[in-house]
Amino acid sequence: MASFSKQVVADMTGNAHFPSPSPALSVIDANTLALDTAIAVVKRGIPATTADMHAKRKVLHDLLKSLGVYVEVVANQDPPNALTIAKSSGMGIKLDPKPRPAGFRLQPTNVPGQVKLFTTSVPRGAYKWEYTTTPAVDASWVSVENNAAKILITGLTSASRYYFRVAVATKSLGPWSDVINTVIS
Numbered sequence: 253m254a255s256f257s258k259q260v261v262a263d264m265t266g267n268a269h270f271p272s273p274s275p276a277l278s279v280i281d282a283n284t285l286a287l288d289t290a291i292a293v294v295k296r297g298i299p300a301t302t303a304d305m306h307a308k309r310k311v312l313h314d315l316l317k318s319l320g321v322y323v324e325v326v327a328n329q330d331p332p333n334a335l336t337i338a339k340s341s342g343m344g345i346k347l348d349p350k351p352r353p354a355g356f357r358l359q360p361t362n363v364p365g366q367v368k369l370f371t372t373s374v375p376r377g378a379y380k381w382e383y384t385t386t387p388a389v390d391a392s393w394v395s396v397e398n399n400a401a402k403i404l405i406t407g408l409t410s411a412s413r414y415y416f417r418v419a420v421a422t423k424s425l426g427p428w429s430d431v432i433n434t435v436i437s
Contacts, residue, residue: 254291257284257312260319263342270341274322275315283312319343353379353418353429364410364437369418371429373401377420381405387415387431408436 261277261284264270273280290305320343327338338345355372369381381396381403396405408414415433420426 253309253312253316254284254288257281257287257316260316260342263340267340269337270323270326273319275318280312280315280319283308283315287312316343353420353426356418356429356432358416358432358434360434360437361404362437363406365408366404366406367408367414367416367434367436368402368404369416370402371418371420374420374422377401377422379403380419380421380425381416382418382428383408383414383416385409385412385414387433393417410436412436 257280261281264273264277287305287308290301290308293301294305323338323341323343327334330337335345353371353374355370357370359368359370361368371379378397378399379401381398382393383396383405384392384394386392396403405416413433413435415431417428417431419428
């Protein structure tokens with residue numbers, strides 16, 4: 253953690269994107285030095301100092317989390333350049349690990365009341381499909397569980413407009429796809 257902290261301070265010092273870091277880089281630097289010192293004392297074999305080292309590590313960890321919030325706030329003020337600004341801080345960037353389903357599309361069938369839905373397959377993914385005739389009403393969405401990246405939905409009312417969406421789950425359910433709609437034959 254101390255080497256990471258030192259790198260962040262080096263990357264943010266004089267960085268025009270971060271004119272007044274909060275907490276101040278000098279506070280981060282001082283707490284990094286305190287942790288380095290505590291680690292050195294523990295390495296000399298003085299067991300009573302281990303708790304002090306852990307306390308200093310927690311303080312530095314909390315300060316770095318606060319600095320991360322500052323970086324996020326600054327970066328989000330310039331959405332087109334947010335990623336570049338955040339990366340210039342030296343902090344790691346967490347991107348949404350669950351992207352929205354890609355390639356979501358529908359294919360009408362020649363059978364009244366049916367529609368085929370497809371999305372791009374994800375390794376070890378399970379799919380949650382939903383449909384409704386009133387997309388603005390959350391409670392109106394009907395779920396269809398399916399472990400395949402394609403599904404045939406039957407029993408729909410002909411000449412009615414239906415709205416469809418899909419989410420992919422690996423360990424947990426990801427975000428919903430864009431909603432697509434069609435009038436059922």
